[in-house]
Amino acid sequence: MSKITPFLWFDGQAEEAMNFYVSVFNDSKILNVNRYGDAGPGPKGTVMTASFLLNGQPFLALNGGPVFQFTPAISFVVNCETQEEVDSYWAKLSAGGQEGQCAWLTDKFGISWQIVPKQLGQLLSDPDPAKAGRVMQAMLEMSKIDIAELQRAYDEA
Known part of the structure; x- marks a missing residue:
């Protein structure tokens, strides 16, 4: 146990x-x-x-x-390897619930979840503050995280 x-x-x-x-x-x-x-x-x-x-x-x-009652102050993080995994968990857990911002959602029972691709942490941890900042800005505009969009923000010159 x-x-x-x-x-x-x-x-x-x-x-x-x-x-x-x-x-x-x-x-x-x-x-x-x-x-x-x-x-x-x-x-x-x-x-x-x-x-x-x-x-x-x-x-x-x-x-x-x-x-x-449940509150977003406590949530469960689902660490995902791929966009397909992000999409699948997002669709299933948000059904009947509410989509939030920056990878957060509340399911139909009121429990909060964060559906997070591993790439998000990697990109936000880049030692180049400009790259990490662009990724942060892109994430702040998302509900469900789009890995390709994060990568585009990271790669901007």
Whole structure:
């Protein structure tokens, strides 16, 4: 078991969210589902807690009610190798949610994600401040990151 596991508090959507996320990420599976019984406090048979893996990372979900909401102050970063990977995760996770700026989106459950190509960090870390600055400026104008557009900004003379 992982030393640190993200714990997600839902208002009745824990099972739907878990199934959705497991369908989005490779190397993912449901580990365990505990349902409310006669003692409640949730409706009998509904998910109380669920544990699952996303790309090998463990998560725990709870149907805890409307007391707490998700906020963009906490997000999950998905590191991508290719534009195709960026496009796929972006399309799946933003469906029914909201696209943000600079690689950020909020999914249909209110969880924030950053879909980041590895090239972004490489280009922003260039020792030439002019190149890194052009990449930063290009990124600030994007929602979903376009690797080719970042590279064009980087290569401008």
